[in-house]
Amino acid sequence: MIPLRLKVDTDATEPYVARLRSFEGTSPRPDVLHPHDVTLDFVDGEAxxxxxxxxxLRVFGVDPSELDGDTMLVxxxxxxxxxLIRASSRHNTLLVTERCDQxxxxxxxxxxxxxVDMFPLFETAVLLAPEHSTIGLSGGEPTLYKAKLFEFLRRTMAARPDVHFHILTNGQHFDRSDLPVLRDLDLTRVLWGxxxxxxxxxxxxDIVGKPGAFEQLRPNLALLCQVGARIELRTVLTKPNAPGxxxxxxxxxxxxxFVEVWAIMQLENIGYGRKNWSTLFFDSSxxxxxxxxxxxxxxxRGVRTKLYNFPLCTVPRAYQSYAPSTISDWKRSYVEECAACSLRQECGGFFEWHPKTHGYGRFGIA
Ligand code: SF4
Structure with missing residues (x-):
């Protein structure tokens, strides 16, 4: 698994954001450096x-070539x-909060x-992101802090017109008073999951553990439609909801x-998903x-529909084109049977933490 947390040492005392630059063999021109850039001076046996x-800043245990252009929260x-943002990855997500009402x-x-309010640090990180990045925002529930979230979006989108956002939200906290703020944002650059x-x-x-959640969701989806928001509906497949x-x-x-895409998703074996695996995992194969x-x-009926997190060989051939590789690079892995598989390039495999006895009755390329 690609390490997301590194051992470091620094002479600073407060948390800060820095982008690592290597400039191997050349001297950095001052005009290409951002005030939050730190440049590689030397490497020794230790760091x-x-x-x-x-x-x-001293960084331990990773070759600097693997970190060039990465933005760190130290x-x-x-x-x-x-x-926070790996320059070589399409899968960068900022955890806005760990609180949630579901x-x-x-x-x-x-x-x-x-x-802990991280928006000021995240704002710096977004300003340092590679060109044309899509940054994920997730939680917890990011819209529990929607005033700060909207302001963060307004500021970063103004400063970085090339950056897009993918925001995971339970959709519970929008109301009509948000319409002017939402209309002010360039919503073509935000996908709401x-x-x-x-x-x-x-x-x-029952699934979200909140009575009345569904009734709240319906008008809020309509409200987002009213402002032209791009919506990715997400349905994690489980034993309780698969029959419906x-x-x-x-x-x-x-x-x-009006949704842009409907994503039917396989279950992730971590957190409560792991705890409740035996009552939840639905063998979609x-x-x-x-x-x-x-x-x-x-x-x-014209709704773009996708299967996320489905190992390709568990999907009948006629439907495999609906199952893109969606598991982020840093948490993707494959099982033993995948070693010689001809579909491996296109297949998203498994979450790193998926049980090795994977639970699919139909598996492998026939
Ligand atoms: S055998 Fe492995 S790599 Fe091949 S399609 Fe199945 S899960 Fe993907």
Whole structure:
């Protein structure tokens, strides 16, 4: 797995954001340096030594060529640096908060009570991102702090017209008072990933652990539609909601046809997903008929539909074009059977933490 947290040492005392620059064999021109850049001075047997306006920084255990252009959050008291934005990756996500008002049965990042406001540090990080990046924002629930979130978006989007955002939100906290602020943002550059688990409000509310969540979601999706927001509906497949997938497809295509994409997603074995695995994991390889019917109707009615996090060989050949590789590079892995597989280049494989006995009844290339 690609390490996201590195051991460092620094002469600073407060957390700060820095971008690592190597300029191997050349001297950096001052005009290409940002005040938050630190440049590589030398490497010895112990560490890579950087310096810049933010102070000196020693990074342990990783070749500097692998970090060139990465933007780090350095936390001096813990002697750690978090790779907020990796220059070579399309999968960079900033964790806005660990608080949430839902408690989904499969939550991969179970909520915590405390919150630390990271928006000022994240703003610097976005300004340092490579050109034309898409930055993920997730939680917890980012819109619990929506005034700060909107201001963060307004400022970073003005400063970096090339950057796009993908925001994961439970969609519970929008209201009509947000319309002017939302209309002021360039919403063509924001994709809102919003979960809907069932057309049956009781099933949806049970999964998210919040009575009334479904009733709140419907008008909020309409409100986002009203301002022209781009929406990625996300449905994690589980034993409780898989039987209702066809009914959900009917709801999506009749009541929510404005969504940009409907993502049907396989379960992640981490957090509550791991704790509740035996009651949640739905073997989509042997139960694909239910998915196929939902997918057929959604596609026939013009809703772009995708299968996220499905190992390719667990999907019948006729539907494999709907299953792009979606698992982020730093948490993607493959099982033994994948070594000789001809589909490996296109296949997203498994989450690193998926059980090695993967649980799919139909698996491998016939
Ligand atoms: S065998 Fe492995 S690499 Fe091949 S399609 Fe299946 S999961 Fe993907």
């Amino acid at each position: 890579s030594h950087y310096s810049g306006a933010t102070g000196s 936390v001096p008291t813990r002697k750690t640096a978090h790779r 408690i989904c049965v499969m939550c991969s990042q179970p909520p915590k009570k405390h919150h 919003i979960p809907v688990y069932s057309s049956d409000s009781a099933v949806h509310d 997938l066809l009914d959900l497809a009917k709801l999506v295509t009749t009541a929510l046809p 042997t139960g694909f008929d239910q998915i196929a019917r939902a997918l057929d109707i959604a596609v026939a």
